[in-house]
Amino acid sequence: SEGPLQITATQLDTYIHDAQNLLQNNQSILVSGVxxxxxxxxxxxxGALIALFVLVFFLLEGERIWAFLVGLLPSAAQPATDGAGLAGWRSLVSYVRVQVLVAAVDAVGIGVGAAILGVPLALPLAILVFIASFIPVVGALVSGVVAVLLALVANGLVNAVIMLVVVIAVQQLESHVLQPLVMGRAVSLHPVAVILSVAAGSYLAGIPGALFAVPMLAVANSAVRYISARAWETESAPVAPAEVHSVSAGATESPETP
Structure with a gap:
């Protein structure tokens, strides 16, 4: 007799036997795959555990690690290296903060627009837009295309056109307001340099290369500008603890001491 699945006992035995033969014949392939x-x-x-371990140490002992690395260099090169490294670090921090702000604005704008239009998966779409915004130029284009295609498939041509208008409006806000006013102050990079760095990074290392190309370029740009301007020569050098101790000791000596 057949059950609710319209399968007889003989057919079920045949399926089980075929599955057993398939597993036995491809045992080596399955084991190697597992x-x-x-x-x-x-x-x-x-890799994730090592990255977390290193991140914790960098957060807790970052200044000491950097001071140790700079101390390995010749004394004549230490001021320039230290200043260039700090300038690059400040540029990186500013870039990350601004990029998070820009990505959040893009994600909220497109996500809210998709939710109002009734596009399904509005929250995952907003998350995709937020992540893709960290890839300059290419990320905004790809996420915008995904949003429009999703609206087209789910709700038809009219909603897709409205979604396209929303995407263009958000990207225009980013390009003409956020990027010049906020990003321009944080990181001074020419648009051509950004595009070339993203292209080179994606060619050499794929998506990770595209993600880290602009931050690395921003760090290198600040460091090179610092060194070319010889800015460490005009900065007031901090007094070392040993020097402070020696000065204090000299001030407390008796005037009669020869």
Missing amino acids: LSVGSSAGHIIT
Whole structure:
């Protein structure tokens, strides 16, 4: 007799037998696949733990680690290296803060527009826009295309056109207001340099290269500008603790001491 799935007992036995034969004939392939997946997962977990461990130490001991690295250089090169590194770090911090603000504005604008239009998956779409906004030029284009296509498939041509208008409005706000006023003050980079760096980074390292190309360029730009201006020569050097101690000791000596 057939059950609710319209399958007889003989057919079920045949399916089970075929599945057993398939597993036996491809046992080596399945084992190697499981081992490969397990090895990849192990590498990912190990890399994540190492990155977390290093991040904690950089947050807690970042200044001491940087001072140690600078101290390994010749004394004549230490002021320039220290100042250039700090200038690059300040530029990186400013870039990250501004980029988070820009990405949040893009995500909120497109996500709210999608929700008002009734486009499904509005929240995942906003998350995608936020992440893609960290890739200059290309990220905004890709996320905008995804939003319009999603509106077209789900709600038809009219909603897709309205979604396109929303995407263009948000990107125009970013390009003509946020980027010049906020990003221009934080990181001084020419648009051509940004495009070329993203292209080179994506060619050399794929998506991670596109993500980190502009921050690395911003750091290098600030460091090179600092060194070319020889800014460390005009900065007041901080007094070392040993020097402060020696000055205090000299001030407390008795006047009769020869």
